[in-house]
Amino acid sequence: MIGRAAIEALVPHAGAMCLWDEVLDWDGARIRLRAGTHRAPDHPLRSGGQLRAVHLCEYGAQAMAVHGGLRAQAAGGQARPGMLVALRGVELSVTRIDDLAGALECEAEVLVEAEASQQYGFRILHAGALLAEGRAAVMLGSPQAAG
Template identity: 60%
Template sequence: MSALAALIPHQADMCLLERVIEWNDESIHLETTTHRSLQNPLRSGDELHAVHLCEYGAQAMAVHGALQAQARGSTAAPGMLVSLRAVEFHCDRIDDLPGPLHIQAQCLQASAASQQYSFTVSHAGTLLAQGRAAVVLGETPAA
């Protein structure tokens, strides 16, 4: 199990992120090459469409929340993605991109009940997608 999979509910091939580059209380920067994997569960036929970059952004949010909780000595509350807003795509597909994707998420608002983030996904310095996402949080698991 990867270190990131231990932090979030996404397991096996569905854990799309591979490495945290840096993070602080407000934001996180990760990278991955899972967009190239033939085992990527989001693939449709031989392609991975740009719309799936929203999942990469949502997983970055989950990792950020888990790292924040871990730093406080607790466990992150489970979350459910409830909305995507102002999402823009600057490509059609991503499976043919040779290098790693860079995923950044910035916390815009956080409470015990919900979180809102902005996210960007880029490749080789080129913006692929950007948007905002909202998550409703459940009960924090007992320690």
């Protein structure tokens, strides 16, 4: 298992904006993570005292970033910077998530990969129930920008 400090070292998200607490398992094609950050009263994405389900898309995008960081690290390098450019097929089964007891879990997998882009599918669950699923596309920066 990979903890929060190691995750923060892999992604550009720091402090409260780093949404995942631990990596449960991963390989070259997929990753599974867990977090309890959705319950934090000072969550940076909260508004009006609530954390809305649409923010699960950010959880999915950050799962992609963690996976990219782990893959790059395993290859002896550093992940290239990326920019989320599209969300597709997103389905949400709740309206808010801050009131959910227990951890969120995410399963994300690489669907399409090219030199300058990636597309992942993600699913976010709570207590075995599907909260959100969709696809996210990222454009990758130049390899020189990562170093």
